[in-house]
Each structure stands twice: as structure tokens, then as C-alpha cells.
Amino acid sequence: MAGKPINHPTFARIYTRVAAYAEQRGGAEHRRTLLAGLSGRVIEVGAGAGANFKHYPSTVTQVVAVEPEPHLRARAQQAAERAPIPVDVLEAAAESLPGPDERFDAGVVSLVLCTVPDQARALAELFRVIRPGGELRFYEHVVSERPWEARVQKLADATFWPHVAGGCHLARETTPEIERAGFAIESCERFPFKLAPLLPADPHVIGVARRAAR
Numbered sequence: 001m002a003g004k005p006i007n008h009p010t011f012a013r014i015y016t017r018v019a020a021y022a023e024q025r026g027g028a029e030h031r032r033t034l035l036a037g038l039s040g041r042v043i044e045v046g047a048g049a050g051a052n053f054k055h056y057p058s059t060v061t062q063v064v065a066v067e068p069e070p071h072l073r074a075r076a077q078q079a080a081e082r083a084p085i086p087v088d089v090l091e092a093a094a095e096s097l098p099g100p101d102e103r104f105d106a107g108v109v110s111l112v113l114c115t116v117p118d119q120a121r122a123l124a125e126l127f128r129v130i131r132p133g134g135e136l137r138f139y140e141h142v143v144s145e146r147p148w149e150a151r152v153q154k155l156a157d158a159t160f161w162p163h164v165a166g167g168c169h170l171a172r173e174t175t176p177e178i179e180r181a182g183f184a185i186e187s188c189e190r191f192p193f194k195l196a197p198l199l200p201a202d203p204h205v206i207g208v209a210r211r212a213a214r
Helices: 009-035 070-082 119-129 147-158 174-180
Strands: 040-045 060-066 087-090 104-110 130-141 183-192 203-211
Touching: 009 070, 009 104, 009 130, 009 203, 040 119, 070 087, 104 119, 119 130, 119 174, 130 174, 174 183, 174 203
Parallel strands: 040 060, 040 104, 060 087, 104 130
Antiparallel strands: 130 203, 183 203
16 A cells, blocks of 8 residues: 555544444435446445445446555455455555556445545546546535635635544545546536534535546
8 A cells, every 4th residue: 555554543433433324314325326337347445334335236246445444444344245246355545556457347436535635646546447438436525615615614624624534625626636537527416415413514426427438
């Protein structure tokens, strides 16, 4: 794994509880929407505790799930054992993905591009490992379109939020970054959703982007 090891044991334990709550409030349906229709070999970046695994359709032949945080990775390995499709959980960072170029039919990111230290490099790595014509499925929280709320998000990012939330950033404009990485966004739904009460991350997007075929 390239770069500084990622280890947020306290946040990782809190996040698993927050994620479980979010699943009951609509997160599970979001994940099913995210993954519907996928097939072939898939790389999932920042798999967390493996919340996506049970929602993959049977048309997926293999998932390579990378997660750098030790506690979350251990939880993901447990979830992989119960998954309906083959899942291999690996220690790796988004900025240095395993495997040769164009190895995967699709990539999946869910609530992770807010957290990666170098978003542009992580997306470049996804572009590298996804085959021409392959998909990038994304489910992320993003910066608000309301100016006052965006200012609050940016202030939080510049002060305390990444330090208490495992590196998370509230004010990233993720969809333009996906396009800058070379993907063409085919669909993108924007909607309000709070992972848990009192958390400020509200605007979310779910979408499909595609690496151009040769």
C-alpha cells in the first residue's frame, strides 16, 4: 500500500454503527440502486465494512474489494464470507490499486471519494484498472448547492471535520472530478440524505460513469 498507513480505529467503530443506522433509513436501497445491473469483474474501492457485498447481483463474477483501514477491513472480510458472490478483500489504498491496466469491467465507490487523501489520483487509478467501455458506479455525498451551507461545509473541512471523521471532507465537488479523470457521466441523481441525525453531510449523488471505448 502506497503512502502513510491508514488507521482510524475509533472512527471506524463509530462509522460502522452510523452506517447500520443509515442502511435502515434508506441506505440499503441506495446501494441496491448503485449496483443494479453490474456484471463481470468488479473492483470496489474503500469497501469499508462490506455493506455493499450482499447487494451485488448474481451477474457479477468476482469483486476485488480494497480497504486500507484495519478494523473496517476485518469487518469486510467477515461480510465477504456471507456474500452471494465471490469477494476478495485486499489491503490497498485508492491511490495505488492492485492489478494490471484494464483488468475490471466496472469500478464501485460508495461514500469513499469524500475521504481519500488524493481524489484525482484515486480516480486516475480507477480509470487505469477499468477496461475501455467499462463503468464506474458512484454513491457519494457532495458539496451543497446552497451557498450558505457550502460555506459551512468548507469551514468545517478547513478546521475540525477531517480530523474527527476519519479524513472525510464535506465540500468536495466529486462529479466534476470524475469527468476530469476521463469518465463520461451517463446518469446522476442528486438527493438529500443524512447518514445519521446531527451529521452535516446532506446532498448525495448516485450515478453511472463510463470509460470511453477505444
